Amino acid sequence: MFAHTLYMPQVALFPDIHLRSEHADRIVSELRETVSGLGDRPDHAFVLGDLIQEADDPDVDAAHVETVRETFDDAPFSTTYLLGNHDVENLSHDRLSDLLDQDRFYGTREVGGRPVVFLDSTHTRAAGARGELGSDQREWLERVLADRPGSIVLCHHPLGICDLSGNVWFSEYPERAYLYDRKEALRLLADADARGTISGHIHQSGFSTFHGMPHVSVNAFSKETPEKAFTGTYAVVTIDDGIDVDVRVRDRTVTSFVAD
DSSP, rough: OOOOOOOOOEEEEEEEOBBTOOOOHHHHHHHHHHHTTTTTTOOOEEEEOBOOOOOOHHHHHHHHHHHHHHHHTSSSSSSEEOOTTTTTTTSSSHHHHHHHHSOSEEEEEEEETEEEEEEEOOOOOOSSOBBBBBHHHHHHHHHHHHHSOOEEEEESOOOOOOOOOOTTTTTSSSGGGTTTTTHHHHHHHTTTOOOEEOOOOSOOEEEETTTEEEEOOOOOOOOOOSSOOOOEEEEEEESSSSEEEEEEEEEEEEEEEOOO
């Protein structure tokens, strides 16, 4: 008699890579090692925005975006890119679309038969770190969620509530951690019975239940704090009846979050 191993889909998440000229060699080396170390086990990867830390020269930014894309191009799994506030500081959505060979930065993916929705929170009405989905994307989201109950939702900016009291980037200005239209987005998710959300942006890992829904944030791959320039943090998410988020550095688990 042979034992059958139950297959459960997995996605790898890479938040806040922040590739920049300073520390570039280490970031690229560690990113390649991490991607290579995953082998072909993830069904798909998502980069959760802030691929780069913007420079003074848009061409430098473009070169850094291409370097990140080339690293994932070599992986045996496919990759979807979300955008973060640093990515669009000097580069337009159209140029980023060309650089990443991706038509748009919000949409859906079926991963092992499970629906994953990814959002573009960079359509903001003001400069800076704060995000926004905008009315057009929210209308799209409402239609998509109606057809895909139980979706996992990925976004650069967190949709849940986060304890930012000790956060070096956002403790003094917590509004910059979130979306302008977070209330409206959360209403859509709750009405559609979404499974939960996972995000980056705030450079810390955490879990909360907010508006009756689980929300996970994953620490930055680099630039956790001004003094800690490199972290190497990413996550592997196993999708079953719940969401099992394994936060890792290389092959070492740092912390885990399980949302039923």
